[in-house]
Amino acid sequence: MSLIKSIVISGATHGNEKTGVELVRKWQSYPEIFEKVCPSANVQLVLANPLAMRLNRRYVDQDLNRSFSENSLSIQGGSLCYEINRAKELNEMFGKKGECTKTDLLIDVHNTTSNMGACLILSEKNPFTTMASAEIVKEFPETRIYFQPEERLASPYFGTIAKADICLEVGPQAHGTLLASLFELTEKIVLRYLELVEDYNKGLFEKREAKLVEVFTQWKDLDYPRDASGNICAMIHPDRQGADFKELKEGDKIFKTFDGQDILYHGETVFPVFVNEAAYYEKKIAMSLTKRTMENW
Ligand SMILES: [Zn+2]
Known part of the structure; x- marks a missing residue:
């Protein structure tokens, strides 16, 4: 450049x-x-x-x-x-x-x-x-x-x-x-x-000289669980609230339903960001999942 x-x-x-x-x-x-x-x-x-x-x-x-x-x-x-x-x-x-x-x-x-x-x-x-x-x-x-x-x-x-x-x-x-x-x-x-x-x-x-830095790369967005009418039927789990950039792995609590049931995460280890962003309810994004790497920048 x-x-x-x-x-x-x-x-x-x-x-x-x-x-x-x-x-x-x-x-x-x-x-x-x-x-x-x-x-x-x-x-x-x-x-x-x-x-x-x-x-x-x-x-x-x-x-x-x-x-x-x-x-x-x-x-x-x-x-x-x-x-x-x-x-x-x-x-x-x-x-x-x-x-x-x-x-x-x-x-x-x-x-x-x-x-x-x-x-x-x-x-x-x-x-x-x-x-x-x-x-x-x-x-x-x-x-x-x-x-x-x-x-x-x-x-x-x-x-x-x-x-x-x-x-x-x-x-x-x-x-x-x-x-x-x-x-x-x-x-x-x-x-x-x-x-x-x-x-x-x-x-x-x-x-x-290049510096070794932690890089969180966008992988995919995750929507809230929804019912048959398309309404959300769970909230961000209290364990996950505020936990942006923190590891989310198989079996971790991710959502909580309105009647108190925990919903667990299944999949590869990721690092969520934009957890519970107010403006993203309309975009059907409960959080964005990223992958973490160490890179020389
Ligand atoms: Zn903005």
Whole structure:
């Protein structure tokens, strides 16, 4: 990858995830900070879904962060769906999606109700995002790397309109609320990424030794148990609540039915994330199962 000259930092891709909302607003009032931290790149800020933000909702008509596939962006003319139009607007401003995109790096700030700490989600392994994320996990004990490989053009995520992206998922935090500790952690991590861009642009990464890091790679999503009508008929088991990134193995309790029965997990050992994420009930995801590896990044 060539130098990183243009960076977009986004909040409010989901309107009720307030860390990104307030962090972007804070930085909008003193953008000079970016000239100090990362003078070699142009940093732009964006509140991606301003209407949902005002309504304190995740989205208005459909999830904005599922609206950036090449197919969705190529819908001709105006749509009745707010997010389809907004995604096209953002793509004009910061894309267009593809090799000639204006944006080298997009850092998208999210919150989750799951106990994920500060999770660094990478959609592909490129020289900057892997090495910088390896530095960050060594420096911040609250961080973990979640690799969620995406076919870039088909991917619906906002970050994929840039050449490279990092999605920060910080929690647990109830949507529509703020936690000072998580706000400050997120701020430090984003600024650290920008300092690392500076190092990268100076060629310092070429001399860097690879670091051994723990990588959680997306395997598959797991839905709640459902009855014949399609309604959920069990909850996350108390043993599993808050146990993101913890081992789940054959025979472990995973769900609890409304009449108190334990449901056990059957299958190979995995490491669940996004356990009991509030916004994923509608997506039929009780948790995402990942596999853990140690990799040299
Ligand atoms: Zn989000």
